[in-house]
Amino acid sequence: MQVELVRVDDAFHFQASGSSEASVSIDASEAVGGHNAGVRPMELLLMGLGGCTAIDVILVLKKQRLQIEDFRVSVSGEREKIEGTEMSPFRKINLHYQIKGNVPQEKAERAIQLSMEKYCSATAQLSPTAEITHTLTIEGVSPQEIQADSLAQ
Amino acid sequence: MQVELVRVDDAFHFQASGSSEASVSIDASEAVGGHNAGVRPMELLLMGLGGCTAIDVILVLKKQRLQIEDFRVSVSGEREKIEGTEMSPFRKINLHYQIKGNVPQEKAERAIQLSMEKYCSATAQLSPTAEITHTLTIEGVSPQEIQADSLAQ
Numbered sequence: 335m336q337v338e339l340v341r342v343d344d345a346f347h348f349q350a351s352g353s354s355e356a357s358v359s360i361d362a363s364e365a366v367g368g369h370n371a372g373v374r375p376m377e378l379l380l381m382g383l384g385g386c387t388a389i390d391v392i393l394v395l396k397k398q399r400l401q402i403e404d405f406r407v408s409v410s411g412e413r414e415k416i417e418g419t420e421m422s423p424f425r426k427i428n429l430h431y432q433i434k435g436n437v438p439q440e441k442a443e444r445a446i447q448l449s450m451e452k453y454c455s456a457t458a459q460l461s462p463t464a465e466i467t468h469t470l471t472i473e474g475v476s477p478q479e480i481q482a483d484s485l486a487q
Numbered sequence: 488m489q490v491e492l493v494r495v496d497d498a499f500h501f502q503a504s505g506s507s508e509a510s511v512s513i514d515a516s517e518a519v520g521g522h523n524a525g526v527r528p529m530e531l532l533l534m535g536l537g538g539c540t541a542i543d544v545i546l547v548l549k550k551q552r553l554q555i556e557d558f559r560v561s562v563s564g565e566r567e568k569i570e571g572t573e574m575s576p577f578r579k580i581n582l583h584y585q586i587k588g589n590v591p592q593e594k595a596e597r598a599i600q601l602s603m604e605k606y607c608s609a610t611a612q613l614s615p616t617a618e619i620t621h622t623l624t625i626e627g628v629s630p631q632e633i634q635a636d637s638l639a640q
Binding site for chain 1: 530
């Protein structure tokens with residue numbers, strides 16, 4: 335797997351690309367001389383983790399033919415400075431899954447567990463250096479909403 | 488630090504955002520039912536590492552008033568499956584820095600070393616699970632190019 339980063343201004347703004355057409359803007363904050371024109375590099379680690387597990391969970395729930403209306407993940411990371419350096423990696427990361435749909439709580443919990451323990455490569459990458467926890471809220475949909483949805487399709 | 492991922496289709500396409508206005512498209516490959524409309528989650532880990540160290544290196548070289556015309560980083564990761572799971576985290580990552588400018592090799596090497604050992608939080612996050620190496624190429628600029636550049640500014 336390979337990605338390319340190309341600097342696009344005279345400071346810290348980079349465009350990054352990988353195997354898809356999509357590109358990612360990366361930039362430093364104004365505090366260090368950047369223009370805030372892209373995401374922070376450390377935010378990308380949280381986004382990678384969130385995207386990885388979100389795809390797993392949706393895959394598992396889809397296999398069970400469960401209806402998902404909306405799916406959001408908030409990923410928050412607590413950083414801790416390593417003494418004698420300027421490095422502050424994440425030491426705690428929480429994934430907050432917010433699912434809207436016809437999904438029983440225990441099936442969502444099981445899907446998350448499978449992602450954390452069996453499927454998600456980003457979890458395997460990050461869990462040795464950061465404790466990863468999760469929370470979950472499910473907002474059900476009424477039978478009327480489901481029917482209206484089916485009719486609209 | 489917190490990021491939000493919001494699903495934007497009925498499959499695996501997410502828009503992720505953090506502290507800047509920029510958003511990141513994340514999607515799965517067509518092989519698993521995605522639409523390839525965004526970067527892969529594991530690519531984001533490589534982009535985060537590349538962006539983190541690129542910003543460090545530029546900061547160090549800028550402090551020494553060295554002129555950088557172009558700066559690129561290719562990040563390649565070798566993944567290895569964890570037996571009994573579907574997880575395949577990176578076990579080797581190489582950062583290939585390509586700098587164009589009036590930058591002596593030893594100063595660039597020293598800047599990279601400082602990033603790896605003292606500044607880059609993503610390195611601290613990932614180096615316990617992946618061996619991180621680097622390569623470097625520098626393309627010099629002629630005095631004429633520098634002068635033309637100064638005049639153009």
